[in-house]
Amino acid sequence: xxxSPEHVSNLVAIVGADSxxxxxxxxTLDPGVDPxxxxxxxxxxxxxxxxxxxxxxxxxxxxIGVVPQGGRxxxxxxxxxxxxxxxxxxxxxxxxxxxxxMSRTAIVGAGVTLAALAERAAAHRLAPGIxxxxxxxxxxxxxxxxxxxxxAAFRHGTMRERVLGLEAVLADGTVLSELGRxxxxxxxxxxxxxxxxxxxxxxxVTRVALALVERGASPATALIxxxxxxxxxxxxxxxxxxxxxxxxxxxxxxxxHAAAACRAAVATELMGLAAHPYLVLVEVTRxxxxxxxxxxxxxxxxxxARGLVADAAIAQNDTQRLRFWRIREDWAVDRERxxxxxxxxxxxxAALPAYVDACRAxxxxxxxxxALYVIxxxxxxxxxxxxxxxxxxxxxxxxxxxxxxxxxxALGGSFSAEHGIGLEKKATLHRLGSPARLERMRRVKAxxxxxxxxxxxxxx
Ligand SMILES: Cc1cc2nc3c(=O)[nH]c(=O)nc-3n(C[C@H](O)[C@H](O)[C@H](O)COP(=O)(O)OP(=O)(O)OC[C@H]3O[C@@H](n4cnc5c(N)ncnc54)[C@H](O)[C@@H]3O)c2cc1C
Numbered sequence: 001x002x003x004s005p006e007h008v009s010n011l012v013a014i015v016g017a018d019s020x021x022x023x024x025x026x027x028t029l030d031p032g033v034d035p036x037x038x039x040x041x042x043x044x045x046x047x048x049x050x051x052x053x054x055x056x057x058x059x060x061x062x063x064i065g066v067v068p069q070g071g072r073x074x075x076x077x078x079x080x081x082x083x084x085x086x087x088x089x090x091x092x093x094x095x096x097x098x099x100x101x102m103s104r105t106a107i108v109g110a111g112v113t114l115a116a117l118a119e120r121a122a123a124h125r126l127a128p129g130i131x132x133x134x135x136x137x138x139x140x141x142x143x144x145x146x147x148x149x150x151x152a153a154f155r156h157g158t159m160r161e162r163v164l165g166l167e168a169v170l171a172d173g174t175v176l177s178e179l180g181r182x183x184x185x186x187x188x189x190x191x192x193x194x195x196x197x198x199x200x201x202x203x204x205v206t207r208v209a210l211a212l213v214e215r216g217a218s219p220a221t222a223l224i225x226x227x228x229x230x231x232x233x234x235x236x237x238x239x240x241x242x243x244x245x246x247x248x249x250x251x252x253x254x255x256x257h258a259a260a261a262c263r264a265a266v267a268t269e270l271m272g273l274a275a276h277p278y279l280v281l282v283e284v285t286r287x288x289x290x291x292x293x294x295x296x297x298x299x300x301x302x303x304x305a306r307g308l309v310a311d312a313a314i315a316q317n318d319t320q321r322l323r324f325w326r327i328r329e330d331w332a333v334d335r336e337r338x339x340x341x342x343x344x345x346x347x348x349x350a351a352l353p354a355y356v357d358a359c360r361a362x363x364x365x366x367x368x369x370x371a372l373y374v375i376x377x378x379x380x381x382x383x384x385x386x387x388x389x390x391x392x393x394x395x396x397x398x399x400x401x402x403x404x405x406x407x408x409x410a411l412g413g414s415f416s417a418e419h420g421i422g423l424e425k426k427a428t429l430h431r432l433g434s435p436a437r438l439e440r441m442r443r444v445k446a447x448x449x450x451x452x453x454x455x456x457x458x459x460x
Contacts, residue, residue, distance in 0.1 A: 002083040003041030007064060011042060011086060014055045019045045019092070023083065032072025032079070032137070040067060040081035045089045049167065049175055049206050052088065056204065056453075057173030059086060065456040066171075068200040070142030071113065073134035075342065076422030078146065078199040078458050085456070088204055090141045096120050097207070104212045105164060105181045110141025110205045121212050129156035129213035133329040141205045147197035149418035151249045154240075154379025156213050158418065160196045165209040168195050170202070171449040179209045194444065199420045200455040202448040216248050216285030220292035221321045222300060224312040225255075225276035229353035231308040232278050236349060236378045238303060239282055244295045249283040251328050252383070254374040264332035267323060269313075274327075276310050280378060281328050283321075333373050339392020340373075343385040343404045344425075346417035352381050355411060362403040363387060370400070382417040401428050408432075421459045429459070 002023075012020040021029075021043040031037040046052040059066050065085035072079050081087050093109030096117060100106070101124040108117060114135040117128050130143060132150030142148075144166065149158045156162065165180040178192040195205055226232045236250050253261075258274035261267075273279055286292035296314060303309045315321035334340060347355045356374060363370045369389045376383035387393070387400055405415035405428050415432055416425050430438070442460055445452075 003064070003086065007062065008042050011044060011055055011058060014058060015044045015046045015051045019047055019051070021045070026087075030072075033075060034072070034077055034080055036077070036080040037069065037072050038081065038087070039083055040085045040087040041083045043069075043087040043089055045092050047092045049169060052204060052206065053169050053173040053175055055086075055088070056169055056171055059453050060171045060173070060451055063451055063453060066204075066453050067455055068141070068145070068204045070111065070139030070145075071134065071137035073137045074142060074146060074422065075344070075419040076146075076199075076416075076424040078420050078422030078455070080423060080458075090139060090204070090206070093141070093206055099124065099126075099212075100181070101126065103181060104214075106210050106212055107179060107181070108140050108208055108210065110139060110144070110208060112140050114138050114140070114143060117210075122215055125215045126212040127215040128210065129162050130159060140208050140210070144196055144205050144208055145199050146420040147418070149377065149380065149382060151251055151377050153377060153382075153418070154250070155247070160193070162210050163193075163196055163208060164211050166192050166195060166205055167207040168192070168203040168205045171451060171453050176203070177207075179207060181209050183211060194448075197420065199422060199459050201445060201459050202454060204454075216246055217287045218289035218292055219248065219283050219285050219321065220289060220296045221281065221283045221315040221324055222296055222312050223270065223273055223315075223324045223327065224280045224282060224300065224303075225273045225310045226278050226280055226308060227276065227310050229278055229356055232280050232378060233349050233352055234306075235280055235282075235303055235308045238308070239284075239299070240379065242295075242299055244286075245299070246285045247282070247379075248285055249281060250377075250379045251281040252374065252376045252378040253279050253281070253328055254372075255279065256371070257333055257373045257375050257386075258327055260332040260336050260373075261327040261330040264330055264335070265323065265326055267327060270323075270327060273311055273313060278374075279327075281324055328375065333386055333388070337371075337388045337390065339394050340386045340388030341393060341397050341400060343387070343401070343415075344382075344417050344419045345385065345405065345408055345413060345415055346380060346382040347408065347411055347413040349378070349381045351411045351413070352383070355407065355413070356383070358407065359385070359404055363400070366400070366403055377418075380417070381413070397424070398427055402431070405432065423458060426459065
């Protein structure tokens with residue numbers, strides 16, 4: 001049943017008329033990655049923790065479902081909402097409250113975008129230590145709530161390693177404020193850590209204390225064609241061990257992904273590289289670009305002699321560097337063949353080549369019409385696998401999931417690397433998650449949200 005007019009007017013009165021949007025208004029907004037994100041009967045955009053706490057307490061007493069939203073760039077359906085639910089948007093929590101260059105920490109509102117924090121930190125030669133393709137839209141609250149990874153996680157860890165403390169509002173309006181700015185803080189159970197990766201199911205994250213990292217100096221970037229996934233894994237290992245590299249990124253893509261992105265970018269000069277089975281994007285930094293380039297070239301020559309490299313291009317300027325990144329980050333495949341399926345897995349690097357080959361073989365024997373595209377953060381063994389066909393196959397997610405995911409536990413991998421469970425991976429969690437763990441997850445949820453109003457139906 002849609003949200004009643006009485007609830008709508010009471011909630012609008014709590015946050016103020018200029019801080020709410022009705023269902024008709026929502027239809028005019030950009031829903032983000034998932035068209036079902038804005039299905040709610042009301043969106044609240046509170047200006048303060050206090051107003052948010054009062055709105056949550058109201059919803060809790062009346063069992064009204066609440067869906068927290070940041071940039072709506074999430075990829076697992078965690079921000080989807082229905083007409084009997086209320087969206088809590090954090091866009092008004094958009095202040096970088098403090099940035100302390102000496103302790104390399106920042107306290108930021110949950111609605112601050114990753115790009116805004118990166119820009120502010122860059123002025124102090126610092127960086128958030130997290131980077132990903134959705135940097136312009138993804139918010140700190142969303143990144144915390146999905147425990148986002150991205151292309152720097154192999155170096156600085158996922159969001160969990162970046163968070164020093166946080167403030168969250170619980171379902172009953174209780175404010176939990178643990179905004180410590182030190183890494184060493186053993187004061188009993190680290191309750192605030194539970195909100196990292198909770199996908200909005202335990203409460204609403206409002207402010208976050210983050211550890212920043214040194215910003216890499218001048219980058220040199222290579223797009224490298226490799227003959228096989230074994231070569232890609234060996235190349236990644238060699239890059240990580242190189243004594244002179246300040247390695248910033250080591251990203252993977254299959255040739256068919258790169259070819260689609262090259263077509264979209266009219267990057268004819270890179271088509272030759274995309275004709276190879278896999279490509280690796282490597283970025284290193286040194287105090288001067290020329291030094292970084294010289295180190296990269298010497299390393300590539302050695303890798304060529306060892307048969308790990310088939311061909312390579314080195315970015316000659318920043319425009320070319322961004323073009324290489326565009327080939328990695330563009331989702332041209334989904335525009336060329338819409339209605340594909342995305343899987344987000346991680347595998348120990350040593351097992352990765354055999355896993356992809358086996359997965360490809362399983363898909364081909366299941367249905368020869370299925371095509372597999374691979375991109376990923378190679379340093380973490382994190383792969384994003386797109387499975388598609390000439391026609392949309394969205395309804396086949398559960399049918400195909402076991403072919404992609406069910407080998408992973410035995411390999412020590414994960415069926416859910418960095419995008420979270422949301423709605424999309426719920427069935428896989430229930431298939432592969434241990435009953436003992438799922439039961440503890442339910443009990444923890446009940447402690448924080450006994451009435452089950454926080455992001456109902458997501459994760460569990
Ligand atoms: C082009 C592109 C590239 C991407 N690359 C990566 C990548 O490399 N690595 C990666 O990890 N992800 C990646 N993502 C996914 C996405 O950017 C991340 O999941 C991001 O963390 C979502 O942030 P958001 O602010 O958009 O959250 P939303 O999409 O708004 O929400 C995501 C989830 O978090 C919850 N949530 C949001 N804000 C709060 C809050 N303040 N309190 C409590 N719960 C909250 C929501 O309820 C939902 O469950 C990519 C997405 C795109 C579109």
